[in-house]
Amino acid sequence: MMSNEEPDRHETSEEAINPVVSMIMLRMRTPLIILITVYAITIIGLLLISGVDDQGNPWRMSIFHALYYVSFTATTIGFGEIPYALNDAQRLWVLCTIYMTVIAWLFAIGNILALVQNPIFKKALNENRFKNQVGKIHEPFYLVCGLGETGYEVVKALTSEHYRVVVIEKDPESLLDANLHDLQEFVPCLIADASVPRYLKLAGITKDNCNGVIATTASDETNLKIAISSKLLHPEGKVVCRSDIHSYEENMRSFNTDHVVNPFQTFADIFSMLLHTPSLHLIFDWLTGAPESQITDEPLKLNYGRWILCSYGRFGHVLYQKFLEHDIDTTILEPDETVYESFKRDYIDQADKMIIGTGIDERSLKKADIENAVGIIAGGNDDSNNLSTIMTARQINPDIFVVARQNLRHNSELFHKTKADLVMQPREITARMIRVLFLNPLLNEYLTIAKKQDEEWSNIVISRLSAVIGECKPHTWTAEINEKEAPAVINSITLGRTISLNHLTQDPISKDHKLKCVALLLERNGDYQIMPDDTTPIQSGDHILFCGMLEAMNSMHWTLKVMSSLNYVMSFENEPESYLWRKLKQAYKGKERREKLR
């Protein structure tokens, strides 16, 4: 009430008072005052008018009786004329009472109903509930902004590893599409624009247990805003952004955004792997695939020759760069004349590589000489055009290698039916990269190093991997040698024992067997050792990346954490762990020694 005179104070005290409560109070003020006034007036009326009791004596209602009478009349319960029958003057007033009080009640109830229906009130109620849900999270959690196709994949991946996730999404429709109830963990969700810092704060970005922010909204601009806000509000947290446009990517990197995932660039890198070392692509696919995805064990074989690239947009552009890098002849089909003009300006000497044409009809594909091409990339941003390109191309040249860009998730089945050799899904690639970056940062390092290796190296890795995993999808994990994650190993190191990698990869149940896993990378004080040797000794502070079966990971945890398991694999005698056994053993040893002396 005094707030309109002092807007600044209004702002500061707003945080303290729950907005829902204050909204109800403000809204109910008028109806309640009307109700009390009506009650007071009607009670006074009943008090003033005199009646007669059952003996015919003059009688006036007491305040208690009047309040009782008005109360049951106002609520339309109507017990009748108590304690004595009323006279006509009283009845006249009661008539007024009934109408006045009933209207006052209706007004009050109407106000409450209007408030409940009010979208602003609903929003405040939702925000309040969301805030409470976030407040209850005490374990580390991640904040995902934007629950589109990418966002959903990321949330699914994080929750399946039992991480807590908080989601902000602008569009209520996407929330309905993404079924958050099926996930392994409860996911609090707020319908709001994530680029507004207030909502990020509401989602707990400033909390200490907020491990990182993942910006996967469809708009690069929103992602940029989220990245800036998160770096300012919670500088310790990790920030990963999705970005499709190069200039935004540069901008995001300029203020220490931890990672920027550009699905087109990422796919171009993967594709480039496929062009020069197909087996490296296979390793990449094995290690980064989603836990339940199918794996292929044959590397894709590409023939050397001319490629056709349909549509020269953001995707086409990065792919063309890769073709240039690998010196592969390319023909580009692009329907837009302005793109053609700008291409001619940028690559004066290669202007003949681009042909104007849609790429969806036989005529334009023939113009690009599809009969003599080894591969075609349907890279437009329209799924039906891409599908049409694939089908037409296959009709003319059945042996052609087909790479298709799939933009929408619900078209999966159609793309599957076309039997394209490689389907690029921006959301799937982004989710895959974010999963690696957040859940297994060491794997990202490994892949970066692996990209620089040659075909021979990759083949050795593949043979080692397939020896342990067979047909299954490998699991990757990082063993951290520290007090918390590997107390038994640290204990042994302090005892002066030398533990090497092959101790860890032995089965703690029967040590003659090897666990089905391979050490991929060893990180020690910032140095990386790729495919470390089995005899490498382990030091405190090492991070080791393993790849193998899920059972192997579980068994290895025993060796890392339990002293008796570690002693067993290292063929050391078990130290008794309980106090009593230790004392008994000491006594026994002492006795033995005395007997020897005698």
Added chain:
Amino acid sequence: MNSEKVLFSFFMILALTLNFGFFIGEMDDPQHHNVYELFAVIVVNLIATILKFGDRSRLGPMLLATSLVALVQLISAAIVWTFAVHVHETGLTPSTMVTIVSLSGGAVLANIISVMLLMIETTMLRR
């Protein structure tokens, strides 16, 4: 001049004055304490309390608290009165009357604090 502010202050001060009027007199003499005055005090206090609902100024919560205290005291007094007259039918004995009046005395104190807070708020605004 803000008419809302006038109404707000009016009810708060009226609550105090009526309350004081009911309280003053011999403690145990029912002649000095009118039941209709108690009724008026309760109604005015109720309205004053509701006017304070949702007041987001810094002293708003304090003002609301004092009013709620006054209401609790006055309603207890009214309940004691009702019990004495209608339930036990002992009538207004001096001891009952003392209870009722002392309860309303507590409400007077709460109302005084309330008005003082209002004055502090007003002087703070001037500065």
